[in-house]
Amino acid sequence: MTTTTFRVVRCDGSSVLLEKAAVDGFRERLRGTLITPADEAYDSARRVWNGMIDRRPGLMIRCAGTADVIAAVNFAREHGLLITVRGGGHNVAGSALMDDGFVIDLSGMRGVHVDPEGRLARVEGGARLRDLDHETQAFGLAAPVGVVSATGVGGLTLHGGAGWLLRKHGFSIDNLVSVEMVTADGQFRKASENENSDLFWAVRGGGGNFGVVTAFEFRLHPVGPRVWMAVPMYPLEQAETVVNGLRNYMAEADENLMVLAVFWSAPDAPEIPAAVRGAPVVILMGCYTGPFEVGEKAIAPLRTLGRPVADLSAPMRWVEVQKFLDADYPDGAFYYWKSLYLDRLDTAVIRSLVKYTENRPSSLSSIDIWMLGGASTTAPTSESAFWRRDAPFMLGIEANWKRREEADKNIEWARRLHKAMRLYSRDGIYLNFPGFMEDRDTLLRSAYGPNLARLRAVKAHHDPTGLFSGLLNMGAGTGFGAHERS
Numbered sequence: 001m002t003t004t005t006f007r008v009v010r011c012d013g014s015s016v017l018l019e020k021a022a023v024d025g026f027r028e029r030l031r032g033t034l035i036t037p038a039d040e041a042y043d044s045a046r047r048v049w050n051g052m053i054d055r056r057p058g059l060m061i062r063c064a065g066t067a068d069v070i071a072a073v074n075f076a077r078e079h080g081l082l083i084t085v086r087g088g089g090h091n092v093a094g095s096a097l098m099d100d101g102f103v104i105d106l107s108g109m110r111g112v113h114v115d116p117e118g119r120l121a122r123v124e125g126g127a128r129l130r131d132l133d134h135e136t137q138a139f140g141l142a143a144p145v146g147v148v149s150a151t152g153v154g155g156l157t158l159h160g161g162a163g164w165l166l167r168k169h170g171f172s173i174d175n176l177v178s179v180e181m182v183t184a185d186g187q188f189r190k191a192s193e194n195e196n197s198d199l200f201w202a203v204r205g206g207g208g209n210f211g212v213v214t215a216f217e218f219r220l221h222p223v224g225p226r227v228w229m230a231v232p233m234y235p236l237e238q239a240e241t242v243v244n245g246l247r248n249y250m251a252e253a254d255e256n257l258m259v260l261a262v263f264w265s266a267p268d269a270p271e272i273p274a275a276v277r278g279a280p281v282v283i284l285m286g287c288y289t290g291p292f293e294v295g296e297k298a299i300a301p302l303r304t305l306g307r308p309v310a311d312l313s314a315p316m317r318w319v320e321v322q323k324f325l326d327a328d329y330p331d332g333a334f335y336y337w338k339s340l341y342l343d344r345l346d347t348a349v350i351r352s353l354v355k356y357t358e359n360r361p362s363s364l365s366s367i368d369i370w371m372l373g374g375a376s377t378t379a380p381t382s383e384s385a386f387w388r389r390d391a392p393f394m395l396g397i398e399a400n401w402k403r404r405e406e407a408d409k410n411i412e413w414a415r416r417l418h419k420a421m422r423l424y425s426r427d428g429i430y431l432n433f434p435g436f437m438e439d440r441d442t443l444l445r446s447a448y449g450p451n452l453a454r455l456r457a458v459k460a461h462h463d464p465t466g467l468f469s470g471l472l473n474m475g476a477g478t479g480f481g482a483h484e485r486s
Contacts, residue, residue, distance in 0.1 A: 003038040008058035009100045010080045011466045018079065023059065029071045032064035032108065045105070046097060048086075049150070051332045052407065053094030057084075060103040066180070066188060066214045072104045073212065074186040077467055084469045085208050088128050088152015092337045093437050095155075095471045104212055106154065114139055119220040120177065125154045125213050132218075133322050142223035142318060144169045146432075149323045150331075157216055158207045159431040159471065160386050162394070164287040164321060167255045167374030169221055173204035173384055174375065180215040184463040188214075202458040205386030205448075207431065209455070209470035210462050224318030228295030230259070230286035230302045231312035233266055236354060238306040239282045243350045245305040246284060246371070255374035256290030257298050263357040263367040266310065276309045280357050287321055328364075329400075336399040336411045338418045339433035340425045341391035345369065349424050356417045361401070361409040367417070368396035387449040388428030395421055396433050431471060444472055 005017040027034040035045045036059060045060050061072045076083050086096035086105040097103060106126035113122045116139035123132055123143075130149035136142050144165035146156045153172075161172020169175060178192035179200065189211070191200040202210050234242045243261050250259060262283040266276045284302045288295040295315070303311055316324070329335075342349065353367050370393065377389050399414040401407070414435075429446045437443065448455055452474070459475050466475040 003036065006036055006058050007100050008079070008102050009082050009098060011082045012080070015100055016079060016081070018059075022079075026071070026075045029075075030061065030064070030068050032068045033062040035060040035062060047332075048089040048091075048094055048096055049329075049331050050092055050094055050335045051404070052334050052336065053097060055094065055097040055099050055101070057097055057103045058100040060086075060105055062105040062108055064108060066182065069104060069106075069182045069212050069214055070186055070188060072102075073182050073184065073467070076102050077184060077186065077465075080465070081467075082469055083212075083467055085125075085154075085212050087126050087154030088150065088156075090148075090151045091155050091432070091471065092335050093434050093471065095437070095469070098469065101469075106212070106214070109214065112136075114141070114220070116141065121218045121220055123153050123216045123218060125215060127153045129153060129156070129322060133319050136220055137224060137319055140222055140224060141220040143172070143218040143220055144175050145172050147322070148325050148329055150326060150329070153216060154213060155208075155471075156432060158203055158205075158213065160205055162370060162376075162430065162432070164258045165221065165223070165289060166370070166372070166376045167258045168289060170375035170379065171386065172218075173386055174379055175219045175221075176204060177217040177219055179203055179213045179217070181211040181213045183211040184465065184467040198458050199462065201383075202385050202455055204384035205431075205451075206455050206458075206474070207470045207472065209459050209468055209472075209474055211468060223289050226292055226315050227318055227321060228288040228292070228299050229312075229314060229316045229321055229324065230284060230288070230299035231314075232303045232305075232308040233272075233276075233281045233283045233310045233312075234306045234308050236263070236280040236282060236357060239263070239354050240347055240350050242282055242284070242306045243345065243369070244347070246302070247345050249301050249305075250371045250373065254288070254290060254298055257286060257288045259284060259286035259302065259371045261285075261369040261371070263353055265363040271312055272310045278363060279309075280363075281309065289318075333364075334401050334404060334407060334410070336407075336414050336435065337433040338397045338414055338435045339430040340395055340418065340421055341388050341428040341430075342369070342393040342395050342421065342424050343391060343426050344424050345393050349421075352420055356413070356420070359413070361406065361413050362399065364400040364402070365410065365413070366396075366398045366400070368398065370394040370396065381450065385448060385451050385455055387447065387451050391425075391428060394430055395425075396430070397421075398433075434471065437472065440472060444474055447472065448474075
C-alpha cells in the first residue's frame with residue numbers, strides 16, 4: 001500500500017498530515033536524504049545510542065550541508081512543524097527524536113578543520129569527539145570536550161561540556177569562539193561575542209532552543225601527545241578514607257589534574273585480580289595534562305590514599321585517554337542518568353553513596369563525583385546561559401543495564417539516589433545528565449536559575465512560534481517536554 005500522507009507534530013502539539021506531493025517537492029530541494037516511515041532505511045535511521053529510546057519520527061532529513069538545513073527549517077516553518085535536531089545521537093534522554101517529529105539530522109556533517117597557528121578548530125554539527133580529537137592531535141592540540149569519544153560535539157557543547165580539561169580550561173562552552181547557525185527565519189547567522197551576541201550568550205548552555213548550530217569554532221590548547229592517567233581501584237569499604245583524602249588533595253592540586261571518584265564495579269579484565277572482578281570499588285580516575293615529566297608525581301598521591309586492589313595507572317596517548325571509557329557505554333544498551341551539584345563531600349555524603357552503591361540493581365551502574373574547581377568555576381554566572389559555577393563537586397548518577405525489562409528498578413534506584421543527594425545540594429543540574437526530562441518547569445529553574453528569564457526573552461525574539469524543541473523547550477509551546485520520553 002502506497003503512503004499518501006505523513007503525520008508530523010506541529011509547534012502547538014497538534015499533528016498535521018502532509019501530502020506526499022508536498023514531501024516529494026521538499027525532497028527535490030535537498031542534496032541530502034529525506035527519510036520517511038515508508039523507507040527501508042527508516043528503522044536504522046531512527047536508532048540512537050540509548051536502547052531505551054524507541055521513537056518513530058514523522059520525517060527525518062539527513063543533511064549534507066548548511067543549504068539542506070536552511071531548506072529544512074524553511075519547510076518546517078511553512079508548515080508549522082516542531083523541529084528536533086540530531087547531532088551525535090548520544091543524548092541520554094533521546095532528545096534528537098520525537099514520535100511523529102520533524103528531525104534535522106546532522107550526523108553526516110562531521111568535518112573538522114584545524115588552524116594550528118591560530119589554535120582554532122571549526123567543527124561541523126554532526127562531528128563526534130573522536131573526529132575532533134583525531135584532527136587536533138595531529139598538531140599537538142586539543143579542545144576541552146567530553147570523556148567518551150562517540151559523543152556528539154554539538155549536544156555536549158550546547159549544554160556545557162565537561163571532560164578531562166575541565167579544571168585547566170573550563171567547560172566546552174568556555175572555549176567556544178563562535179557558532180554558525182540557522183535560525184527560525186531560515187537565515188544563516190554567525191554568533192560570537194561581537195556578532196549576534198545575544199544568541200552566542202544563549203547557546204552556551206541553553207541548548208538547541210534558538211536554531212540549528214551547523215558549526216562550532218573552538219579555541220584549542222597544547223595537550224599531549226602523551227599524558228598521565230591515574231586508575232587506582234580501592235575496595236568499597238575504604239571509600240571514606242579514600243574520598244576524604246581525595247577531597248583534601250584536590251583542594252590544592254595542580255589545575256592540570258582532573259579527577260572523578262567513581263563508585264562502580266571492578267572490570268572483568270586480565271589486569272584485575274580474579275577475586276576482585278565485579279566487586280564494588282571506588283576508582284579514582286584522573287588525567288594529568290600538564291608537563292609530562294611531572295605527571296607521574298602529580299598522580300602519585302591518588303594511588304596511595306588507601307590500599308588499592310588494582311592499579312591501571314600509566315602514561316597514555318591523549319587519544320587513548322579520550323577512548324578509555326568507550327567500551328563501557330556500548331550502543332543499544334539501556335541508560336538513565338541524572339545529576340546535581342554537591343556543596344559538600346563529607347562523611348555523611350560518602351556513607352550514603354556507599355549504601356547506594358551496595359544496593360545497585362545493576363553492577364554496570366556507577367556514581368561519579370566530578371572534582372570541579374579551577375577554570376570551571378571562574379566564569380561569572382552571567383557570562384553565558386550556563387548558570388551553576390560555584391559548586392565544588394558535580395554528581396553524576398548513571399543507571400546502566402542490559403535488558404529492557406530491568407528498566408523500572410534501575411530508574412527507580414537512580415531517582416531515589418538523586419532525591420537523597422538533594423539534601424547536600426543548593427540547586428543546579430548538568431543537562432547532559434537529565435534523566436528523561438521529567439518535570440520540565442522544575443528542570444528549567446534548576447538548570448538556569450537567574451538566567452532563565454533572559455533565555456526566554458532570547459527565545460521569544462529569535463523563535464517566537466516555538467519552532468525548535470531543544471532538550472528543554474523554554475518557550476510557551478509544548479516542545480520536547482510534553483512528549484513521550486522512551
